[in-house]
Amino acid sequence: MANYNVAPLETLVEQFEKMPGIGYKTAQRLAYYVLNLSKTEAESFSKAITDAHEKIHYCEVCCNLTDQRLCPVCSSEKRDKGVICVVETPRDAMAMEATGEYKGTYHVLHGAISPLNDVGPDDLKIKELLARLSGEISEVIMATNPTVEGDATAMYLSRLLKPMGIRVTRLAYGIPVGGDLEYADQVTLARALEGRNEL
Amino acid sequence: MANYNVAPLETLVEQFEKMPGIGYKTAQRLAYYVLNLSKTEAESFSKAITDAHEKIHYCEVCCNLTDQRLCPVCSSEKRDKGVICVVETPRDAMAMEATGEYKGTYHVLHGAISPLNDVGPDDLKIKELLARLSGEISEVIMATNPTVEGDATAMYLSRLLKPMGIRVTRLAYGIPVGGDLEYADQVTLARALEGRNEL
Numbered sequence: 001m002a003n004y005n006v007a008p009l010e011t012l013v014e015q016f017e018k019m020p021g022i023g024y025k026t027a028q029r030l031a032y033y034v035l036n037l038s039k040t041e042a043e044s045f046s047k048a049i050t051d052a053h054e055k056i057h058y059c060e061v062c063c064n065l066t067d068q069r070l071c072p073v074c075s076s077e078k079r080d081k082g083v084i085c086v087v088e089t090p091r092d093a094m095a096m097e098a099t100g101e102y103k104g105t106y107h108v109l110h111g112a113i114s115p116l117n118d119v120g121p122d123d124l125k126i127k128e129l130l131a132r133l134s135g136e137i138s139e140v141i142m143a144t145n146p147t148v149e150g151d152a153t154a155m156y157l158s159r160l161l162k163p164m165g166i167r168v169t170r171l172a173y174g175i176p177v178g179g180d181l182e183y184a185d186q187v188t189l190a191r192a193l194e195g196r197n198e199l
Numbered sequence: 200m201a202n203y204n205v206a207p208l209e210t211l212v213e214q215f216e217k218m219p220g221i222g223y224k225t226a227q228r229l230a231y232y233v234l235n236l237s238k239t240e241a242e243s244f245s246k247a248i249t250d251a252h253e254k255i256h257y258c259e260v261c262c263n264l265t266d267q268r269l270c271p272v273c274s275s276e277k278r279d280k281g282v283i284c285v286v287e288t289p290r291d292a293m294a295m296e297a298t299g300e301y302k303g304t305y306h307v308l309h310g311a312i313s314p315l316n317d318v319g320p321d322d323l324k325i326k327e328l329l330a331r332l333s334g335e336i337s338e339v340i341m342a343t344n345p346t347v348e349g350d351a352t353a354m355y356l357s358r359l360l361k362p363m364g365i366r367v368t369r370l371a372y373g374i375p376v377g378g379d380l381e382y383a384d385q386v387t388l389a390r391a392l393e394g395r396n397e398l
Contacts, residue, residue: 052233
């Protein structure tokens with residue numbers, strides 16, 4: 001079998017196979033898709049990869065991804081620079097942004113504290129966050145994931161920031177909108193009960 | 200939302216999103232994977248795409264994919280050049296090859312007759328197949344898919360080849376090995392009954 005493979009095709013399949021959630025069969029399908037592209041299409045695909053890699057870097061202020069010096073949020077005059085929403089990844093910031101409800105700025109940690117994976121506070125963009133706090137910050141919203149790692153990170157940061165007199169909040173835990181009480185897991189339900197509001 | 204996007208990242212997401220079976224969320228995940236690659240890794244990924252595209256072409260004899268003049272099967276002296284297995288796509292040939300049971304050669308049609316999709320016999324590599332039949336061919340095995348299109352193609356070719364005195368066969372239809380009679384669809388079961396063998 002191995003003798004009858006086409007080397008450049010196999011290389012491409014291997015490249016796709018390395019990607020998250022892509023197995024051998026899917027990688028093969030994607031490789032054949034690439035082969036069926038026109039020359040220009042294949043070139044622009046290839047260029048998109050190197051381009052994204054070369055042009056995108058971290059925003060000097062919030063460490064989100066950008067191809068400018070500052071990301072669009074940090075450079076926008078419409079955003080409230082006094083509120084910082086701390087997220088784990090650029091994708092989390094994008095999810096927050098998609099709500100259209102948030103008018104403050106972000107800070108992307110690029111990970112969460114996870115002793116099991118050997119990720120400590122020094123591996124995250126915490127220094128960069130502290131550097132921003134010299135200005136007038138009215139609130140820091142912890143929007144790390146509701147996981148052990150995300151919670152630990154939020155706790156670590158809140159212990160760091162509260163003594164500085166900064167208001168630190170955390171996103172609400174509870175039943176997802178449209179969710180069914182019956183199918184909510186126990187922990188979520190307990191948290192929803194804990195965080196109940198006056199009607 | 201759209202104002203806060205990073206252009207090179209969006210371009211990359213769009214490229215991934217065009218691929219079969221990849222939606223927006225997955226495309227995003229893959230794009231972030233690419234961003235997290237090292238510079239060398241990203242370059243070799245990008246190169247794999249252009250390389251595959253530039254170096255791979257059709258085998259002069261069987262129209263399978265290869266980076267040589269002839270594909271490994273056609274250039275191998277161990278393969279029986281008198282038997283041709285006609286398949287729709289290079290992946291089908293690869294599947295046949297994976298059985299390890301087939302010792303003949305292939306012919307890749309690159310599609311199947313499908314009037315609905317405007318694919319006629321002239322769009323397939325049938326001319327190339329006919330050109331091969333001048334040699335000593337003992338058997339042509341129709342291994343097109345058991346679909347309306349695959350069946351039509353097999354039928355079309357068999358009507359073309361039989362008058363030339365060539366033995367044309369078709370892969371057996373039946374219940375998949377390890378399959379359950381209870382869950383086999385009616386058509387498959389009917390075909391399995393039709394094609395029953397003496398024990």
